[in-house]
Amino acid sequence: MVARSVTLAEPPAEYVPDFTPGQFYPEEHYQNARKAAYAGLLAGLQGVGSGYDFFAASTRANALRCCTTCSGCCPRNQRSPKGARRAEHLEGGR
Numbered sequence: 001m002v003a004r005s006v007t008l009a010e011p012p013a014e015y016v017p018d019f020t021p022g023q024f025y026p027e028e029h030y031q032n033a034r035k036a037a038y039a040g041l042l043a044g045l046q047g048v049g050s051g052y053d054f055f056a057a058s059t060r061a062n063a064l065r066c067c068t069t070c071s072g073c074c075p076r077n078q079r080s081p082k083g084a085r086r087a088e089h090l091e092g093g094r
Contacts, residue, residue: 011038018049
């Protein structure tokens with residue numbers, strides 16, 4: 001949903017993310033996730049890769065990480081240091 005709400009650049013044709021099209025339905029969801037991965041929106045999410053269950057409920061930490069990362073992609077928003085610290089705390093960091 002986040003990837004659809006933000007205008008993300010199309011990755012180069014040769015870009016291959018750490019996950020496969022078979023992990024998504026419909027294929028539009030894979031294309032959105034591919035754009036999100038290329039833009040760095042999935043960086044820091046725990047467990048994302050070929051074995052990740054994209055249909056499972058997201059943890060609060062992963063949802064917060066995605067939102068705080070996304071806020072840095074939107075020109076009208078500023079990434080919140082407080083939100084980033086909160087995400088690290090939820091993931092068991094500082």
